[in-house]
Amino acid sequence: MPEIKNPNQQGGGGQDPKTMLAFTAIFILMFLGLQYFKPKKTPETGAQQQQRSLPATAETPASSPASPAATATAKSGVVSAANAVQASSESSTIVENELYRVQFSNRGAQVTSWILKKYKDGDGKPLDLVNQKAAAQFGYPLSLFTYDSGLRTRLSEALFVPSTTGVVNAPGSVTFTWSDGSLTARKKFSFDSSYVVHAETSVEQNGTPVTALLTWPSGFGDQETLPQFAKSSFNTMQAGKSTSDAYKKVIGGATLNGPFDWAGVSDLYFAAIFLPDAPQQTTVVQLHNEETIPRNIKKPDPNATDRAPVLGAAMGVVGGSSSARLYAGPKLIDVLKSVKATGPAGKPTGPDIEPIVSFGWMKFISEPLFLILHWMHEHIVSNWGWSILLLTLLINLCMLPTRITMMKSALKMQRIQPQMEAIKERYKKYKMNDPRRQDMNKEIFDLQKKEGANMFGGCLPMLIQWPLLYGFYNMLSNVFELRQAHWLWLPDLASPDPLHILPVFFIVSMFLVQYLTPSPGVDPAQQRMMAFTMPAVFGFMTWSVASGLALYWACGNIVNIVQQTVMNRTSLGREMHDIAAKRAAKRLGKPAASRR
Known part of the structure; x- marks a missing residue:
């Protein structure tokens, strides 16, 4: 998977749990929708019954008098009249x-x-x-x-x-x-x-x-x-x-x-x-x-x-x-x-x-992905499993700028979070249908505009990764080239992992991605729930999908772990962790130690 970001970034990350749950629900509905193509029954129509061939019947050869020009020859086995x-x-x-x-x-x-x-x-x-x-x-x-x-x-x-x-x-x-x-x-x-x-x-x-x-x-x-x-x-x-x-x-x-x-x-x-x-x-x-x-x-x-x-x-x-x-x-x-x-x-x-060859309704994504994968297989490494890993690395490197942009947007939102909460505090006495609530939204919008913050900035990687994931699903599920293609212990990249190694590995690696991603402004109980729920949900799905897709997804998690570890050591990452620590300490009434 190109990127699975921690959804537990409220306000400051522009990517709160509700947003992540909404995207997750959409993806799960898309995934389950694919089962539409695996119906259990198909009714038989009268036209179909008529189409069936009649039972075979013995055919009686014509028996016309033989002529000199057309006589039976035992050697050729031909009855000729x-x-x-x-x-x-x-x-x-x-x-x-x-x-x-x-x-x-x-x-x-x-x-x-x-x-x-x-x-x-x-x-x-x-x-x-x-x-x-x-x-x-x-x-x-x-x-x-x-x-x-x-x-x-x-x-x-x-x-x-x-x-x-x-x-x-x-x-x-x-x-x-x-x-x-x-x-x-x-x-x-x-x-x-x-x-x-x-x-x-x-x-x-x-x-x-x-x-x-x-x-x-x-x-x-x-x-x-x-x-x-x-x-x-x-x-x-x-x-x-x-x-x-x-x-x-x-x-x-x-x-x-x-x-x-x-x-x-x-x-x-x-x-x-x-x-x-x-x-x-x-x-x-x-x-x-x-x-x-x-x-x-x-x-x-x-x-x-x-x-x-x-x-x-x-x-x-x-x-x-x-x-x-x-x-x-x-x-x-x-x-x-x-x-x-x-x-x-x-x-x-x-x-x-x-x-x-069907690439599904997202052919504009699935087909280019396959053409790139095919080119890698032909010119770089002649194994489809390694080609998938190479393509995964390429996609994640291409998405690295969006991750950095997301972190910057999240940090700006976190910096102005106290001011946003102060604005909300002033207006909380008004009912939700009170016209003065519109003034609150305008103040928050003006504050974000002044500080160059965008509450939707954290959604950009997710908006990119879901179509890529769905495109990968269609591509790996429909191309002949992956049929019975071997990679290490996987006998067929178009079928689920028979040893269930990839699903287990995916769950562990996704949990690490969740753990390493800073989550300021999130309730600890809610954070724990999401940290375990998301890996479990998506890990369960990897049990039944093509192992080539699970390989792409698990490899993406490893790349994300490396990227997130490096970014956590940058000034952006340290500041985000400091803010997260301060807010967590504030809730518990304890002083927070800075990582600077």
């Missing part, structure tokens, strides 16, 4: 490069596994982008969406003929074709060395194009708990303006007309974004289903479950063939900025997909 192309059995094709290993099934020509080689799931296993449980219910990635559920089922069950089986090393492509004599479907997927896949799809009925949109229908493989599902969003870019709709705003089966630069779905850390080759002609369909998940993943109980939202997206051209690129991978800022939509000339010169 007049105008019919179908595989005789299910097979798989694997495409891989250094980033992923994608496994296709020729049943539906869809993806059954999308392993990201550089990332692990919560159990330390290679991360699969395909949510296997949800996909089995609502469809697998790169399946086809049609408004006719029966046709949708036929296409997902059809045994396509692949151009190749086994392993294909990218760059490369694989084509799937299928026909029952009247209905024909074709898919071609091209891969390179990036996370971007190019897809071409077409479906025809007796030579007439059929609307069939390429889809990513069933969320992501890292979604297990309700908060993870609740972080899902539907993302679009139209005319250079990006939108990100939380799952509550996504209507299953809703058709959105283009043009679209890009559209797709994402969760906290991964995304599947379609970038059409023909943005002007593109149509997007929102998919929203629900999955029953156990409330406790480690100890599933059929009587303790939640309904989790499962988002998907379908994109294509109505009544025609479609071609688009698909980004399927992590929400890494640098990578997302390199993926651009199709421009007017048909080249990837349009808007990039970086806006899918």
Whole structure:
């Protein structure tokens, strides 16, 4: 935390306990408000129920008389009749490069596994982008969406003929074709060395194009708990303006007309974004289903479950063939900025997909903080934990002038405090609604103006530190780069400290900040209450926040302790302590020793 000043400065500090409590209450309300994004239940609408795919049914191949030009060949495993192309059995094709290993099934020509080689799931296993449980219910990635559920089922069950089986090393492509004599479907997927896949799809009925949109229908493989599902969003870019709709705003089966630069779905850390080759002609369909998940993943109980939202997206051209690129991978800022939509000339010169990363409503603070943190990680120290500590030190050094200004303002207020109390004493016989009370306020204001004192001077650091803290919270809670980032004993800077070392350290260090900060004019009982209450309240909060944020906060306390210790030895600090000691002694009726 950049700075947590002792709130126990009444009058003389311009930062009395009521002011501090007000700021604290505002922050706590902001913090608790974040729980709004972790709902317990989500009702199912009729549109969402209709959106679910029908149960898979066996597909009976067409059995037309064979012709010399199209006969069954056991070697290829293809059942071929007049105008019919179908595989005789299910097979798989694997495409891989250094980033992923994608496994296709020729049943539906869809993806059954999308392993990201550089990332692990919560159990330390290679991360699969395909949510296997949800996909089995609502469809697998790169399946086809049609408004006719029966046709949708036929296409997902059809045994396509692949151009190749086994392993294909990218760059490369694989084509799937299928026909029952009247209905024909074709898919071609091209891969390179990036996370971007190019897809071409077409479906025809007796030579007439059929609307069939390429889809990513069933969320992501890292979604297990309700908060993870609740972080899902539907993302679009139209005319250079990006939108990100939380799952509550996504209507299953809703058709959105283009043009679209890009559209797709994402969760906290991964995304599947379609970038059409023909943005002007593109149509997007929102998919929203629900999955029953156990409330406790480690100890599933059929009587303790939640309904989790499962988002998907379908994109294509109505009544025609479609071609688009698909980004399927992590929400890494640098990578997302390199993926651009199709421009007017048909080249990837349009808007990039970086806006899918959410920095919250205080993006103007969160994003610059991350860019600075990222630069430090790239150019100074290649560890995110040390980068956070370095950024904390930088922020506190930048705020040092405000601390000095606050001390000067507090000292001026303390010097005129006896005169202010004398003015209040003269007017205390008047009731609060007496017009003469306005004269008292005017006298106090004139006195402050004459002495160059500002009762709000002590609030400046607090007005700066709360937005910074909230911006840090949003930044550390949403960027992929901190996912599973290690620092000393912390295995994941995006998750709470598993050993609870940081919360305990924070409480102790914040108490020291409170103890070292002079508090003239404050009732001793009130001072003791605040000195223990504030560390306890904020320390409790560090138990559940990302350890990266707790690290920033605790380090800020250490910097504040050092700064306050040094400032206490300056003439400003000594005078403030002398005034505090004199007032405390006056209350107790004892002489006070000067620290000069």
